[in-house]
Amino acid sequence: MLAETICSAASAAGLGIAAVTAYRKRFLAATRIAAYSLVPIGLVLTGVVQWVTDIAFKPSVWLGFGLLGVAWLLFITTRAVERRSGGTRKERRAAARAARDGAVEPAASAPSLGAGVPAAQQRKREEPKKQAAGASGPGDDFSDIEAILKKHGI
Known part of the structure; x- marks a missing residue:
């Protein structure tokens, strides 16, 4: 209810400013101001303002946003740890198998962005x-x- 009142007042004030601007013979600017001032009342009439206020004042919605933030943080953390450790588990196993056999890794398993440069290349x-x-x-x-x-x- 309060949000609708504020939007209506903003629209009325904008239309008043548009009228004053049109009185000063600046019709293009007055039309643009009128267009901007009709947006808040349009949002009220379409129900967007009610939807936003429902989101803003519900604790369950904020809990949902918090959980999304925690999930994002976990994804970023695991990616950083994966880069520091030298790749995924599959890549580490392939590297260990290649080191044990003394063979070169197959070209199909390319190292990840976090994988280090092999020692032979570093020496070269x-x-x-x-x-x-x-x-x-x-x-x-x-x-x-x-x-x-x-x-x-x-």
Whole structure:
């Protein structure tokens, strides 16, 4: 009842503002204001306001929203734990079986986003970095910077 009264008052105030705007010869703006001011009374007449107030003031509805939030939190938590542990149970079993047999995993079971890089690939990535660092001396790191500074006269 209170919500319907507030919506009716908002519509009446909006129509009053639209009338004043039309009096000032701003018909396009007045029409737009009138359209916006008819929305609250339209919501009241269609029953949307009653439906929203029923939802807002029922404890069982809020309990339902709380349970949905808890379910969402559980889904997110299990996904985070799954990513930290290196994949699903099926992927971990396949990796353990491959390590035990000394074989490579089949291509059909691709690792999940949380799975780490295999040790052989990690070593291959680190070797060029170590070689590049070992080949150049400590003075080579600043030679490029010195050349740029000399080029700009600094």
